[in-house]
Amino acid sequence: MRAAILREYGEPLAVRDVPAPEPGPGEAVVRVEACGVCRSDWHAWMGHGEWADDRVPRGQVLGHEPAGEVVAVGRSVDRFAPGDRVVVPFSLGDGTCPYCRRGHGNVCADGRALGFEPDAPGAFAERVAVPNADYNLVERPSWLDATAAAALGCRYMTAYHALAERADLSAGDRLAVHGCGGVGLSAVQLGDALGARVVAVDVDDDALALASDLGADALVNPADLGDTADADTDRGGDGAAAAVPERVRDLTNGGADVSVDALGIAETCRNSVRSVRPRGTHVQVGLTTEAERGEVSLPTDWMTRWEVSFVGSRGMPPTSYDDLFALLDATDVDPGALVSDEIGLSAVSARLAALGEYDVRGVEVVTGLSE
Structure with a gap:
């Protein structure tokens, strides 16, 4: 064969x-x-x-x-x-x-x-x-x-397990998906099917257009955001790095109930964590690259202050x-x-x-x- x-x-x-x-x-x-x-x-x-x-x-x-x-x-x-x-x-x-x-x-x-x-x-x-x-x-x-x-x-079953079984996503929840490759687009489509309002984040406009077709309610391209002079440092912001979380929180009236890093680079992981509302849940699906080698620094004091949950999800x-x-x-x-x-x-x-x-x-x- x-x-x-x-x-x-x-x-x-x-x-x-x-x-x-x-x-x-x-x-x-x-x-x-x-x-x-x-x-x-x-x-x-x-x-x-x-x-x-x-x-x-x-x-x-x-x-x-x-x-x-x-x-x-x-x-x-x-x-x-x-x-x-x-x-x-x-x-x-x-x-x-x-x-x-x-x-x-x-x-x-x-x-x-x-x-x-x-x-x-x-x-x-x-x-x-x-x-x-x-x-x-x-x-x-x-x-x-x-x-x-x-x-x-x-990718599809991974997204389902992450949303429905690890994060307990429910109808009416606000979901942010960082990275609109295969697993991210699966999360967008399944999040919509589960009744969530979905914000899709990606640097590629074509990927975002496909996310919109699959059920995303709002789209964020980090390249369109630039610096964020009034970043909320109490919520984990630090200028330009906070542009995506700030935009997601604006679109979700205070932060996502569930946010997914579907890519696995340090930037998308931290952006996802900082996108959630108090007592929200970040789900890590994407695996890291040679640049991170399995380690990403996180705003742990801020996560403790707002009781943010960080969960992993595999298959x-x-x-x-x-x-x-x-x-x-x-x-x-x-x-x-x-x-x-x-x-x-x-x-x-x-x-x-x-x-x-x-x-x-x-x-x-x-x-x-x-x-």
Whole structure:
């Protein structure tokens, strides 16, 4: 089968033939119909994560947002059979640990990350093996095609978990989304579906226009703001750096109930924290780059004064998919609306490079797995 393999960090992936996986006793093999290209793939391709002992090794098959069809199952798999249409979460739990049993399989102590670890080869390939399939595989509704499901596979479900489960976003809340890439646009669309009033923040007017199409009520481009001479230093402002938080607080009548950093650079993280109202919640979704190396300074005294919560959010447990599907079905929200392009496997390297230049709009999906 064809697969895209990380040879050297920052260099083109090797697209070549490799042996197709065979299912172990508890595994299923899925024929990949579509797989999204995500900024997390870019982090892996660049060799980031060394500071958190999370660097993806050379030789890894990348790709972690697959949707497809089961083609083979191991003898211990009971819930799935060949022909089933499925989505594969990237955060794979063992199904037995205390976290998995409590519905938090995305932080399983013995879990694996699809496409990021040697024992979990990824889905930039014609087929992918899924461990602990009865726990990790998710049946795909008849109304959800593979391309839309791939768009949902990481960024969308990550945004849902961040908003609905980590921040408990409710109808009428004010939501700020900092960074309108794939996960940010997913947060905009889902925030709107959950009944929030959404402020989208990005330096790219095209990304902001797409956010508006997806439900954002107000748009903020930091390049349009300049300095803020009357920044409220009591609320964490410091001149030009406070321009975005000040604008968000103006648009939300005192601050967002929930604010999301969907990018992961120090500036967007701090802007998001400072955008919330007293007792508001900042959710960190974006992973940091080489510049931050996993560390961002924060206005902790100010956060303490206003009882601001800072929570992390990673992926989504497979047990939450039914709730996400129910929301999409009830609101007619289409994750496929985020898909900006369908590409072949040989084009992945160029699109990873484009992610590093912030030159991607929406979600790009590999649908030509043999190309």
